[in-house]
Amino acid sequence: MIKVILFDMDGTLIDSDELVLTIYHQLIEKYPPKKDFNSLDLGDIFASSYPDVLVKLYDEAKEEHLEEIYRLHKELKHQYLKKFNGVDFLLEELKRKGYRLGLLTSEMRGIALDELRILKLDQYFDHVVSFDDVSRPKPNPEGIFKHLNFFKCSKEEMILIGDQLLDGLAANHASIYSILIDWSKDKSLKYQKQFDHVAYDAQDLLRIINSKEKMIIQMPLDRDLKVLQLTDLHLANDDKDELTYQLIEDMIHHMNPDFIVFTGDQTMSKDAVTIYKKLGKWMDQFQIPYTYVFGNHDLEGDYTYQDLIDSISTSKYLMFDQGPKYLGFSNHQIIIKNSLNQTIGSLIMLDSHIDDMYMIDDIKTWGYGAISDHQIDWYKKCIRRMNYPHLIFFHIPIPEMKEVSKDDNIHIGDYYEVPCTPPINTGFFEAAKKTKKAKAMFFGHDHLNDYIFKKDNVLLAYGRVSGHYDYAMPGFPKGARSIQMDNQGNITTQVILHQDINKSR
Numbered sequence: 001m002i003k004v005i006l007f008d009m010d011g012t013l014i015d016s017d018e019l020v021l022t023i024y025h026q027l028i029e030k031y032p033p034k035k036d037f038n039s040l041d042l043g044d045i046f047a048s049s050y051p052d053v054l055v056k057l058y059d060e061a062k063e064e065h066l067e068e069i070y071r072l073h074k075e076l077k078h079q080y081l082k083k084f085n086g087v088d089f090l091l092e093e094l095k096r097k098g099y100r101l102g103l104l105t106s107e108m109r110g111i112a113l114d115e116l117r118i119l120k121l122d123q124y125f126d127h128v129v130s131f132d133d134v135s136r137p138k139p140n141p142e143g144i145f146k147h148l149n150f151f152k153c154s155k156e157e158m159i160l161i162g163d164q165l166l167d168g169l170a171a172n173h174a175s176i177y178s179i180l181i182d183w184s185k186d187k188s189l190k191y192q193k194q195f196d197h198v199a200y201d202a203q204d205l206l207r208i209i210n211s212k213e214k215m216i217i218q219m220p221l222d223r224d225l226k227v228l229q230l231t232d233l234h235l236a237n238d239d240k241d242e243l244t245y246q247l248i249e250d251m252i253h254h255m256n257p258d259f260i261v262f263t264g265d266q267t268m269s270k271d272a273v274t275i276y277k278k279l280g281k282w283m284d285q286f287q288i289p290y291t292y293v294f295g296n297h298d299l300e301g302d303y304t305y306q307d308l309i310d311s312i313s314t315s316k317y318l319m320f321d322q323g324p325k326y327l328g329f330s331n332h333q334i335i336i337k338n339s340l341n342q343t344i345g346s347l348i349m350l351d352s353h354i355d356d357m358y359m360i361d362d363i364k365t366w367g368y369g370a371i372s373d374h375q376i377d378w379y380k381k382c383i384r385r386m387n388y389p390h391l392i393f394f395h396i397p398i399p400e401m402k403e404v405s406k407d408d409n410i411h412i413g414d415y416y417e418v419p420c421t422p423p424i425n426t427g428f429f430e431a432a433k434k435t436k437k438a439k440a441m442f443f444g445h446d447h448l449n450d451y452i453f454k455k456d457n458v459l460l461a462y463g464r465v466s467g468h469y470d471y472a473m474p475g476f477p478k479g480a481r482s483i484q485m486d487n488q489g490n491i492t493t494q495v496i497l498h499q500d501i502n503k504s505r
Contacts, residue, residue, distance in 0.1 A: 001341070002213055004151045005094055006144065007125075008162035009105035011046055012181055013087050014115060019080035020046060023072045024053070031065060033057035047138070047164035049106045049131040073111055083119050084183050086202030091124040093206060100151055103128045104143045106166070127151070139169035144176060156343060156386070159209065161199075163187075168194025175385045179208055189326060193377060198324045211321040215334045217259050217289060219344060219487060225336065227347070228257035229393070229481040231444030234297065234469035235279065236269040243468040244478075245282065247498045251466075251480045252286050254501050259334075260288055261347070263444040263463055264295025264395025272301050273311045280315030291319045291347075293330040295395040295445065296354040296369060305329035327375050328353055333382050338487060345389045345489050348382060350375055352396035352443075358424050368396050368445075370422035376431045383435045389489020390437055397443040399425045401460060404453050413462070413495060416448035416473065433458055439489050442481065448473055450481070450495050464495045 010016045024045070028037050035057050045053055050069050051061040058065065094101060101124050105112050109130035116122040127150045129143045136142045148158065160171040160178045171178035172194065180187060180195035192198050199205035219225050228251060235241050252260070260283075267275045283290055299305060309322055309329070323331030328351030336345040353369025371394065383390070401419040404411045432438035433456050440459035452461040464479035479497040 001157060001216075002099065002159055002209065003153045003157040004100050004102055004147065004159075005209070006102040006104055006147055006158055006160045006176075008160075008164070008167045009103055009107060009112060009115070011163035012161060012167075013083065013091075013121060014119060015082050015084050015183075016080070016115070017046055019073075019076055022076055022080060023069055026072055027065065027068055028057070030068065031058075034059060043164060047106060047166045049137060050108060050111075051131070052106075052137070070110070073114075077115065077118060081115060081118060083121070084202075087121070090202040090205060091121070094209075095124060100126045102126060102147045102151065104138070104147060104160070104170075105129075106131050106137050108132055138166040139173060141170050141174035144170055144174040148174075159212070161205065162195075165191055165194055171195070172381070177212070177385065179205065181205060189374075192324055192326055193374065195324075196378075196381065197321075198326075208321065211332075214319055215321070215332065217319075217334060217336055217347075219336055219338045220258060221339050224484040224486045224492075225259070226255060226257045227391070227483040227485065228252065228255050228260045229263055229442055229463040229483060230260065230466040231263040231395075231463035231481075232265045232295070232447055232465045232469075233262070233467035234265055234268045235275045235467065236267070236469065237271045237275060240468040241275075244466065247466055247468075247478055247480075249286075250498060250501050251496065252288065254496065255480075255482055257288060257482075259347070260290035261349070261393050261442070262290065262292035263393050263442060264293050264352070265297045265444065265467075266292060266295070268297040268300055268469065270301035272298060273303055273307050276308050277311040280312035280318060283318070284316050287317060289317050289319050291332070291334065291349060293349045293394055294328075294351055296352075299354065323351075324378070327351065327372070327378055331375060331378065333386075335386070336388075336485075343386060343388055344487055345391075345485065346382075346386060348379065348390055348392045350379070350392065350394040352394040356422075358422075360423060365423055367423035368420055370396070370424060370426045371398070371428040373426060376426065376428055379428075380431060380435075383437060387435070387437055389439050389485075391439055391483070391485065391491070392432065392441045394441070394443055396445045397421050397462065398429050398441070398460070400429050400455055401443075401462075403455065404451070411451040411453040413451035414449060415451045416476075417446050419449065420446055429455070429458070429460075437489070439485070439491050440483075440493070442483070447471065448476060450479075452493065459491065459493070461493060464497070 054061040103125045109132040112130045134142045155176045178195045180198045321332040322329045330351040334347040399421045406415045444463045447465040449462045450464040463481045477497045483493045485491045
């Protein structure tokens with residue numbers, strides 16, 4: 001549960017860029033610097049304190065320069081200072097929801113408090129840590145640790161929101177969750193990669209915080225956590241859909257899961273938005289939390305992934321966030337807590353995309369989508385921050401699934417088609433293996449496979465096709481995969497066929 005929201009100030013809540021630049025331009029006109037001001041990186045200027053920039057310009061922060069900055073700030077502040085749109089609403093809403101708010105700024109304390117007072121933002125903050133209050137400013141996490149001590153909260157209970165690389169780096173060093181606020185929608189990938197998520201306005205920021213608060217499931221007191229994997233529904237607005245819906249309902253009643261994961265290709269239709277909306281409303285009747293990742297067939301009509309996300313977002317029991325847009329459209333982490341509210345594990349969802357063109361032996365080659373390098377970096381960050389046993393779910397299987405053959409005795413389960421994997425190996429399995437906390441990966445995509453095998457202590461497993469769309473082997477029995485996970489992260493799993501449930505009745 002999040003208790004504290006920690007904000008940067010300039011560029012995050014206050015649009016002070018013009019004020020800062022005007023102060024520096026007038027300062028250097030009066031006191032010519034040793035280093036050309038235009039040679040400095042603007043991002044560094046806006047992220048750094050006045051004393052730090054003075055050292056870059058003059059090799060030291062002289063008192064007369066600081067006094068001139070204070071004088072100019074006093075003269076210019078009312079003309080140039082302004083809040084970003086929606087900041088008051090954002091802070092009021094967070095306070096209404098019971099969050100405590102902290103401010104961590106590289107601004108000098110006197111100026112920071114003055115600006116907060118002028119813009120009537122001081123009323124919202126329970127604690128302020130400025131440049132004057134730390135011996136090592138951002139990207140050092142000292143200021144974050146001061147807030148953690150003040151609020152007496154854990155790292156998992158705090159989120160940092162900022163607009164500069166130094167903010168993301170400080171959060172990473174402190175191992176707390178961070179959100180980049182990109183008001184101008186022009187922050188480069190270099191910036192985005194330092195944060196866990198990216199917001200573009202106040203409403204977007206609130207949505208991400210609300211979504212993160214929902215991403216928690218409880219381990220049952222007296223038994224293992226039960227997860228139901230359903231895959232490749234291929235709902236198409238035709239008569240086969242009713243058979244698929246019946247399978248889902250029967251599986252839920254048979255297994256009584258604590259959580260449900262749909263691993264892609266929920267639809268394959270020009271009517272996907274309508275189908276997703278129906279699926280979300282229909283799933284709510286079971287009052288069981290669920291999530292999904294996208295597959296390569298979900299986007300086959302004249303719409304976007306955002307249309308699909310919007311169509312199902314009203315579902316009460318959906319735990320979903322698309323994640324940073326540069327990663328794709330279904331990348332998120334769901335936390336598992338025990339009865340003492342302690343984190344003991346997580347479920348990680350990844351977007352394996354649709355397809356791509358790859359350079360193989362200098363030849364441009366088409367192939368199915370793969371987990372990207374950026375997603376691998378994001379995944380590593382998730383695990384560094386929360387180093388617990390975890391299960392990973394995505395749609396298109398990794399190339400390692402081809403390391404077993406149909407006739408060997410290494411795998412368990414049905415193997416009726418050659419795995420349709422990406423043509424290159426991006427190294428995701430190796431990255432997961434190195435965490436020593438990845439317990440299993442589950443995927444769909446290949447309708448005639450449900451085999452599993454263990455590689456380097458990581459279970460690799462297909463789900464069982466759940467949808468009644470038949471592209472090969474008509475009549476191939478449909479089903480689902482049951483997954484059980486205990487408090488230590490140990491798992492057991494088995495395929496459940498729909499026909500076997502019906503026979504047992």
